[in-house]
Amino acid sequence: xxxxxDKFSKxxxxxxxxEDMTLEIKDGEMLALLxxxxxxxxTTLFAICGIHKVTGGRILFGDRDxxxxxxxxxxxxxxxxxxxxxxxxxxxxxxxxxxxxxxxPEAEVKRQxxxxxxxxxxxxxxxxxxxxxxxxxxxxxxxARALVRRPNVLLLDEPLANLDAKLRLEMRSEIRRIxxxxxxxxxxxxxxxxEAMSMCDRIAIxxxxxxxxxxxxxxMYRNPRTAFVAGFLxxxxxxxIEAEARGGMLAVKDADIRLPMPANATTxxxxxxxxxxxxxxxxxxxGDAPIRGRISFVETQGRENLYDxxxxxxxxxxxxxxxxxxxxxxxxxxxxxxxxxxxxxxQNGERL
Amino acid sequence: MTGHLxxxxxxxxxxxxxxxxxxxxxxxxxxxxxxxxxxSFIPNExxxxxxxxxxxxxxxxxSIWRVTLNSxxxxxxxxxxxxVVSSMAxxxxxxxxxxxxxxxxxxxxxxxxxxxxxxxxxxxxxxQIVGLYNTLIGVILVKAAIDMPLGIWLMKGFYDTVPWEIxxxxxxxxxxxxxxxxxxxxxxxxxxIFALGLFAFLLGWGEFILPQVLAPSGNAQxxxxxxxxxxADDNNFDMALFKSVGLFYIAPVLILFFFFQSYLMxxxxxxxxx
Numbered sequence: 001x002x003x004x005x006d007k008f009s010k011x012x013x014x015x016x017x018x019e020d021m022t023l024e025i026k027d028g029e030m031l032a033l034l035x036x037x038x039x040x041x042x043t044t045l046f047a048i049c050g051i052h053k054v055t056g057g058r059i060l061f062g063d064r065d066x067x068x069x070x071x072x073x074x075x076x077x078x079x080x081x082x083x084x085x086x087x088x089x090x091x092x093x094x095x096x097x098x099x100x101x102x103x104x105p106e107a108e109v110k111r112q113x114x115x116x117x118x119x120x121x122x123x124x125x126x127x128x129x130x131x132x133x134x135x136x137x138x139x140x141x142x143x144a145r146a147l148v149r150r151p152n153v154l155l156l157d158e159p160l161a162n163l164d165a166k167l168r169l170e171m172r173s174e175i176r177r178i179x180x181x182x183x184x185x186x187x188x189x190x191x192x193x194x195e196a197m198s199m200c201d202r203i204a205i206x207x208x209x210x211x212x213x214x215x216x217x218x219x220m221y222r223n224p225r226t227a228f229v230a231g232f233l234x235x236x237x238x239x240x241i242e243a244e245a246r247g248g249m250l251a252v253k254d255a256d257i258r259l260p261m262p263a264n265a266t267t268x269x270x271x272x273x274x275x276x277x278x279x280x281x282x283x284x285x286x287g288d289a290p291i292r293g294r295i296s297f298v299e300t301q302g303r304e305n306l307y308d309x310x311x312x313x314x315x316x317x318x319x320x321x322x323x324x325x326x327x328x329x330x331x332x333x334x335x336x337x338x339x340x341x342x343x344x345x346x347q348n349g350e351r352l
Numbered sequence: 353m354t355g356h357l358x359x360x361x362x363x364x365x366x367x368x369x370x371x372x373x374x375x376x377x378x379x380x381x382x383x384x385x386x387x388x389x390x391x392s393f394i395p396n397e398x399x400x401x402x403x404x405x406x407x408x409x410x411x412x413x414x415s416i417w418r419v420t421l422n423s424x425x426x427x428x429x430x431x432x433x434x435x436v437v438s439s440m441a442x443x444x445x446x447x448x449x450x451x452x453x454x455x456x457x458x459x460x461x462x463x464x465x466x467x468x469x470x471x472x473x474x475x476x477x478x479x480q481i482v483g484l485y486n487t488l489i490g491v492i493l494v495k496a497a498i499d500m501p502l503g504i505w506l507m508k509g510f511y512d513t514v515p516w517e518i519x520x521x522x523x524x525x526x527x528x529x530x531x532x533x534x535x536x537x538x539x540x541x542x543x544x545i546f547a548l549g550l551f552a553f554l555l556g557w558g559e560f561i562l563p564q565v566l567a568p569s570g571n572a573q574x575x576x577x578x579x580x581x582x583x584a585d586d587n588n589f590d591m592a593l594f595k596s597v598g599l600f601y602i603a604p605v606l607i608l609f610f611f612f613q614s615y616l617m618x619x620x621x622x623x624x625x626x
Contacts, residue, residue, distance in 0.1 A: 051520055071523045078524045084517035088539040098525040145525070 001062045001152045001185055002027045003048065009056035010043050017043045018209040020057070025153070030179050030186040032196035034232065035206035041189045044206075045155050048187065049076040061152045077146030077184075081158040083138045085130035091141050092117075092126040098149040116144045120178060136167045143175065147182060154179070154186040160195060172199055193233050197221070205229050227349040230277050236306055238277045238343075239317045245272045250344070252276070254313035259289045259337060265344040265352045274352065277343035280306065280320040287336030293317065295331050309335065384596040402596040410588075413581075414573055416597070423575040426492055426563070427556030433496035434503045434552040439545055441500075442507025443533055447519070457508075464501035472565055479566055488572040491563050498562075499555055503548050510544030511537065550612060557605060575601045 003025040010018045018040045025031045033041040046052040048059060050071035058067045066074055085094050095116055099109040117123050120140040130138055139159060146154055159175065160168045176199045179186050190196050196203045197217040204214045205228075213225040217233075224230035230238050243250040243259070245268045250259040259276065261267055268274060283291065296316065297308035305324065309317045319335060327333055344352040379393075384402050386395030409415045444450055445457055475494055476485070484490030514537055522532035538545070560576040568577060579601060582594050 049524055051523070072526045072528065075526075076524055078521065080517045080521060082515065082517050084515065084521040086518060086521075086536055086539075088542075097522075097527075101526045101531065145521075149526070 002060075003153055003185060003187070004060040005044070005048070005057065006060060007057040008044070008047065008054055008059060010040070010047055010052060011055050016209070021209070021211060023204060023211060023214070025185055025187060027185055028183050029202065030176070030188065030200045032188045032190060032200040032203045033206060034190055034193060034196040034203050036232075037191055039206045040209040041206050042157060045157055045187065045189045048153065049078050049155055050074050075149065075152050077149070077151035077154045079139075079142045079146050079154070079156045079159045081161050083130075083142040083162075085138055085141055085145070087130050089129070090126065091122060091128050091130070091133070094130070094141055095144045095148050098145065102149065112148055116148045119147075119181065120144045120174075135163050136171055139163065139171055140174070143178060147178070147184065151184070154184050156186065156188045158190055159188070160190075160192070175199060194235060197233065205232060224343065225351055227275060227277060227343075227345040227351075230343055230345075234279060236280050236318050236320060238279045239315075240275050240277050240345075241311070241315045241317065243274055243276050245270055245274060250274065250276060252311065252313065255311050257291055257311065259291075259342065260339040262342040262344055263340055268346075268352060273347055275345040275347065275349075277345060278317055278337060279341065280318040282338045282341040283309070283317055283319040284321045284335055287338040289337045289339045290334050291317070291337055292332070292334045295327060295329055295333060298329055309333070380595055380599060383592050384599050387592075402592040405593060405597060406600075414571070414578070416578070416600070418571070419573050419575055419578045422488060422571075422573060423557060426488060426495070426559070426574050427553045429492045430496045430499060430556040431549050431552035433492070434499045435545060435549045437496075437500055438503030438507045438548060439538070439541070441504045443511050443537065445504065446508045446511035460501045460504050464505060468498045469561060472561070476565060486567050486570050486572055488567065491567045491572065494566060495556055495559055495562055499552050503552065506548055507541065507544055510541040514540045550608070554605060554608070
């Protein structure tokens with residue numbers, strides 16, 4: 001079902017968390033609300049499921065205005081960070097709870113519960129209690145409970161935050177598989193860019209109660225609208241250096257480095273201070289613009305090495321390259337930047 | 353084994369110190385079944401005569417069974433009242449955004465610290481006016497009201513440990529606020545309910561002052577008042593009878609402890625695991 005937030009605002013007392021936010025989630029889409037903690041992403045989530053009353057604006061499910069409808073009637077499935085399973089009930093009772101509340105006939109409850117248990121692969125655990133399950137299994141039960149009554153929308157509030165790294169990888173693809181199989185509209189709240197990029201159709205990146213950019217993960221990575229977006233996506237993260245526009249080139253501040261203007265940027269007038277963003281994968285042996293510096297840090301990641309390159313002016317760039325032995329710490333090197341992959345930002349962070 | 357040998361002086365000292373207490377309990381038991389010659393502590397005959405109160409009711413007194421029933425009704429009714437009201441009030445104070453919540457919390461705390469005996473005159477007058485003086489219902493209401501602040505605070509503490517997410521999940525699953533409380537939250541505080549119920553029952557069973565003042569005579573007499581009347585009766589003073597009734601009075605308490613001690617010890621081990 002299509003979800004629309006129309007000029008939605010939320011404040012707690014005098015604190016305005018979100019103002020006039022408009023966001024559309026298409027039917028069957030999985031959208032990530034990505035942002036640092038305190039940016040209002042969980043507030044948005046709780047407004048959609050009705051736990052928080054909105055201060056202004058409307059929330060629409062399909063064509064129906066849900067703004068004043070109580071949580072119980074919105075039919076929203078929520079998976080909480082702590083899973084919030086009912087500790088005194090077995091797995092089967094947990095999953096069946098939403099159906100029993102609806103007073104479905106017992107045979108129907110059992111059928112739907114088992115169908116859902118099969119979908120999330122927990123058929124063998126139905127008689128256990130939540131305390132007897134691992135984190136990943138609890139997560140599956142929480143998903144099954146949220147999905148069993150065919151909700152209009154599935155909300156996932158940092159669902160992977162409590163899992164260890166290996167399980168996180170597994171559940172990431174599991175959640176996506178289940179979402180695609182059921183075709184349900186889903187919203188994932190997370191502060192982890194990898195989760196957002198790997199699981200979702202589109203990402204809405206938020207900061208300080210505002211949506212900065214909505215795009216597919218690929219588009220957002222290739223074409224960030226602001227320095228904040230560029231800095232949030234990508235691991236290892238992008239590096240920024242200060243520079244100045246001079247004669248159609250970018251002169252790096254306090255260093256004898258000139259970079260060509262990226263083709264996709266509007267050329268600012270001479271003397272304009274700008275910020276140049278260089279992703280680690282775009283600095284290395286190949287490229288067209290040379291950069292000299294000293295290797296100040298080497299991190300071995302197995303398949304790849306991550307280098308910190310300190311320039312003459314003290315700013316640090318990151319480079320990720322195939323693992324090799326020919327450079328080591330404190331070497332002076334001349335590497336190259338792919339200038340068509342540079343990002344140019346104004347001083348206020350806006351992309352040029 | 354050396355550990356046992358080393359600790360024997362401590363065991364001996366503790367035994368000597370606690371001997372009077374043990375002796376008192378032993379004699380409470382022995383005296384009810386035996387007779388001893390005057391001036392001696394050593395019993396010389398076995399007898400059941402001190403227990404005749406169980407089947408023989410002396411003139412001017414209530415039947416012991418009637419009094420026991422009264423005590424039982426008094427204790428269970430107050431416990432039920434306290435549990436029902438506290439489990440609801442505690443939830444409201446812990447979770448709902450009621451007006452003047454802080455005031456209620458502070459007020460309940462003050463009431464808990466308030467010595468109930470200072471109110472006895474006022475309560476006496478109120479009961480007289482509403483016609484509940486010398487009735488079991490009257491004392492039950494008073495006793496429940498006095499125990500309630502403790503119960504409300506205890507239950508509030510238990511509710512505070514229940515994670516909010518469980519309630520949010522219940523609401524999202526389509527349950528009403530009442531159903532959420534009844535089906536999801538209440539089971540999480542079961543140890544608290546159980547503790548409070550047992551506690552309130554024992555408080556009710558042992559209560560003396562309130563029934564003594566508010567329902568001293570007539571058909572509402574409870575065991576503690578009955579027992580006190582035995583000592584107060586100068587004409588038929590009978591120490592052994594007093595001890596027998598006393599033993600009869602504490603037996604249910606001992607049985608309760610015997611069966612529920614494991615529950616009582618686990619009382620604070622409840623709640624949910626993270």
